Amino acid sequence: MFARLPLPSQFDRIIMTGALVAGLVMGPILIALIALYMAARISGAEVIFYLAATVILGGALGAVLLSNLVHAALSLIATLMGVAAIYLMLLSEFLALVQILVYGGGVIILVIFGLMLTNAQDDPVVTDGSQKPFAFGVGALIAGLFVTAAILAEWGDAGATLIPFPLFGKRLFGDFGLPIIIVAFLLDIAFTGALVNARRAESAGAEEGAR
């Protein structure tokens, strides 16, 4: 049952492989970025940005392409931490911390628990015609459309502005007070629903008998 899951005996191999792949991908990019930085072609901030972008896109590709579910979930962690780094580069440190707390601490744990509890080891093999060519076409279309739009549009040359934390809190709990309450109710209802759904469902007769 757990043959394909990364139990401790397999952990060192997985970590070695992951580190090797990450090093092979990141090493040349890091060297190229440092060379460009030395040649004063790009600034230090851009070096960090391109590193974070590489981590995000590499992790995302791993999350959608790896067929082992646990590897895909671990790859998702890299993406989400890279997204937190991007939030920091956008000068919103509060959201970066929330991202790490909620995703690194909550969502990833939930996903990995879901993987273990459903005993899913590999992505199911499609038997009646794969959707992958169609999916690739749609993905390429979306990427091309959005990238073209972002590059062609006239954005002006404003830089990122630091939003002071007290102002953010005032805006969040002042102007957006009602939506915050609604989101609180949403979370409450969602997790109650999840509990009710995931509760070990006895057969109806046994449930009646227990009462």
Added chain:
Amino acid sequence: MIPIQSFLVLSALLFAIGFYGVLARRSAILILISVELMLAAVAINFIAFATYRDPKAFSGLVFALFVIAVAAAEVGLALGIVLRLFRERRTANVDEANSLKW
């Protein structure tokens, strides 16, 4: 200084990769992971527009926070449903959950 286009292009690529995952994957949990990627891309866009184009009102920051909260709720609820599905059918493959398919 990094131009805003860099962030928008990054988020567009991330969104496209997530979209590919949603369409191509068969395991319900991997589809959930792909949806997470798409939501992260949307949040990057929100924050980029808030800090670059709208520093006075910065509604994008608040919406990014809402996106994170709704994503957490979605993951919790969807995993509950996937667990239930697995218990009823012994599978987490979305192709086999087709009772509502006409």
